Amino acid sequence: MDWHSANPGVVPVTPKSRLSDATWTAFTDVLRFIVVPLVLIDLVTKNYPQLTTAFMPEIKLYIIFFGGMITAASTLEASNKPGTWKRLLFGLTALAFVCMWLFIVLGGGIAQFTYGPYHVRFDMSKIVYIMLFGVSLKGLLVYSTFSTHKQYLDDQERRRKEERAAERAPARPKPLPRRKPSGPEFSTMSKMAFEVSHDDSVGYAPPPPPEPKPLQRVLAFKECPICGAKASPKEMTCKHCGAWFPKDTIR
Amino acid sequence: MAARIRLLQMAIAAVNIAIVVLAFTSIWPFPHGDFKIHLPSPNEVTWTYSDGMVHVTAPFSIDNGGYYDVRDLTLDYIVFNSSRYPMIDPKTIPIGDIPAGQITSSQIDFQFDLLRLFNDGAVGMVFTDDLLTFVVDVSCGYTMDLVKFEATYQVSVPWDALIRSYGPDWSRSNLPIPLTNPPPYYAAYWLNTSDVLAGLPPAQVTLTLIGNTTGTLMSGSTTIELGGDNYGTVVFDSSAILQYTDVPYALRYDLRVADFVWTGTVPIQEWSP
Numbered sequence: 001m002d003w004h005s006a007n008p009g010v011v012p013v014t015p016k017s018r019l020s021d022a023t024w025t026a027f028t029d030v031l032r033f034i035v036v037p038l039v040l041i042d043l044v045t046k047n048y049p050q051l052t053t054a055f056m057p058e059i060k061l062y063i064i065f066f067g068g069m070i071t072a073a074s075t076l077e078a079s080n081k082p083g084t085w086k087r088l089l090f091g092l093t094a095l096a097f098v099c100m101w102l103f104i105v106l107g108g109g110i111a112q113f114t115y116g117p118y119h120v121r122f123d124m125s126k127i128v129y130i131m132l133f134g135v136s137l138k139g140l141l142v143y144s145t146f147s148t149h150k151q152y153l154d155d156q157e158r159r160r161k162e163e164r165a166a167e168r169a170p171a172r173p174k175p176l177p178r179r180k181p182s183g184p185e186f187s188t189m190s191k192m193a194f195e196v197s198h199d200d201s202v203g204y205a206p207p208p209p210p211e212p213k214p215l216q217r218v219l220a221f222k223e224c225p226i227c228g229a230k231a232s233p234k235e236m237t238c239k240h241c242g243a244w245f246p247k248d249t250i251r
Numbered sequence: 252m253a254a255r256i257r258l259l260q261m262a263i264a265a266v267n268i269a270i271v272v273l274a275f276t277s278i279w280p281f282p283h284g285d286f287k288i289h290l291p292s293p294n295e296v297t298w299t300y301s302d303g304m305v306h307v308t309a310p311f312s313i314d315n316g317g318y319y320d321v322r323d324l325t326l327d328y329i330v331f332n333s334s335r336y337p338m339i340d341p342k343t344i345p346i347g348d349i350p351a352g353q354i355t356s357s358q359i360d361f362q363f364d365l366l367r368l369f370n371d372g373a374v375g376m377v378f379t380d381d382l383l384t385f386v387v388d389v390s391c392g393y394t395m396d397l398v399k400f401e402a403t404y405q406v407s408v409p410w411d412a413l414i415r416s417y418g419p420d421w422s423r424s425n426l427p428i429p430l431t432n433p434p435p436y437y438a439a440y441w442l443n444t445s446d447v448l449a450g451l452p453p454a455q456v457t458l459t460l461i462g463n464t465t466g467t468l469m470s471g472s473t474t475i476e477l478g479g480d481n482y483g484t485v486v487f488d489s490s491a492i493l494q495y496t497d498v499p500y501a502l503r504y505d506l507r508v509a510d511f512v513w514t515g516t517v518p519i520q521e522w523s524p
Contacts, residue, residue, distance in 0.1 A: 117403075118402070118404055120402045121400075121402070122278070122399070123398065124274070124397070124398050126397045126398075127273065127397050127398060130274075134263075134267045137266055140259055141260060141263060144256050144259050148256060
């Protein structure tokens with residue numbers, strides 16, 4: 001069965017589409033992991049200066065760093081062919097950085113809010129760990145994509161090797177065309193024993209005559225020994241006179 | 252294969268959506284106000300006084316309007332006065348679990364020994380107004396203990412002095428100043444006390460006229476009702492003054508209000524009849 005027919009919907013990525021895919025990934029990841037979060041953090045810190053998390057003092061720096069790492073890893077992932085180890089490595093690396101980025105953005109799950117005499121502390125670290133687990137599930141997808149496409153690549157590679165091997169193999173000598181027998185050859189000679197005589201013109205003794213086969217006369221009709229009427233060889237009695245035909249004449 | 256990837260994608264998306272919903276429903280009730288703690292307002296606080304002890308009760312309620320049960324809610328509190336002196340040792344009220352959508356009510360209930368404070372020299376809360384600060388720490392688990400919530404609230408409750416003011420009312424008094432002033436001699440005394448003391452036995456007031464050289468000239472006592480603004484008049488034994496030629500220059504007072512006993516002297520020069 002053909003790989004494409006076995007994997008409907010999985011379209012091999014061409015180098016051109018990989019480049020555009022990588023560019024698009026870089027663009028969207030910069031937006032998703034750097035620009036938008038920075039804007040949101042800016043809004044939150046300006047409107048809610050009382051809100052603090054563990055990483056709040058330098059959170060913008062962390063977002064730029066981890067967002068940049070995510071973008072770089074994702075871009076490298078997208079620029080590699082699906083099914084390659086590099087793509088798997090960069091995909092899993094990007095995922096690891098996403099987990100770190102999320103942990104930083106959510107302040108490790110601990111947020112504190114101080115407003116006048118009020119002080120509120122949320123410890124959502126367990127939920128953050130569950131969220132990280134949910135994000136890391138994408139690792140399964142990365143690996144599944146890798147394994148699916150790797151099979152395709154392996155098939156392609158095997159075919160290519162076969163073709164290359166076929167190209168490199170020396171050309172087979174063409175079988176010589178049969179020559180028409182121009183004279184007596186050993187191969188055409190009879191296996192029959194022959195006797196060498198002094199007479200070169202004879203060469204060998206003539207084969208013994210074949211044993212005479214008993215002649216079976218097959219007649220299209222037979223004659224009645226009584227009345228001489230003709231009848232079919234299958235007939236047992238003469239239709240003319242009713243005499244019985246001899247046994248050896250009946251077929 | 253493609254079907255497998257798609258299935259995996261859908262499963263991951265479903266898990267992630269479930270996680271987002273869990274996170275949202277766990278956090279949202281707190282900023283949105285579905286989970287509320289109604290702390291006591293100053294006018295809800297009740298004060299009672301008995302045998303030197305001030306008994307305070309302040310009702311509060313906790314409204315769990317969120318999606319999940321509140322687990323192991325405990326409320327710790329301590330009370331300070333305005334000089335950050337702890338009026339009580341820290342106390343804990345274990346509330347326990349509050350099912351989703353229910354309101355639980357309870358009350359902060361404590362007492363402090365004001366008489367001991369008074370006798371130790373911390374007389375401020377007896378004679379002057381103060382501000383008691385209730386520092387309340389609430390901690391609980393939420394969403395099957397996935398979220399830990401801790402909050403510290405402060406409620407300031409004004410404390411009215413038990414004995415607001417007291418002293419002689421010279422305008423209602425008649426004293427031997429000058430000595431030629433005819434008897435009867437008497438002195439009016441007023442006492443303004445907190446309503447918390449209303450109903451208790453009346454205050455005992457003893458006034459003594461002090462002479463320049465001879466010391467005690469004459470004295471007398473009276474009682475004054477507690478709670479609000481009240482007066483009492485001390486009538487002196489006028490015959491005693493005739494034995495002296497000394498001019499009284501000070502008025503000593505000995506007061507016993509509730510369980511609080513103190514004394515003091517007021518110069519008579521201040522008297523302007």
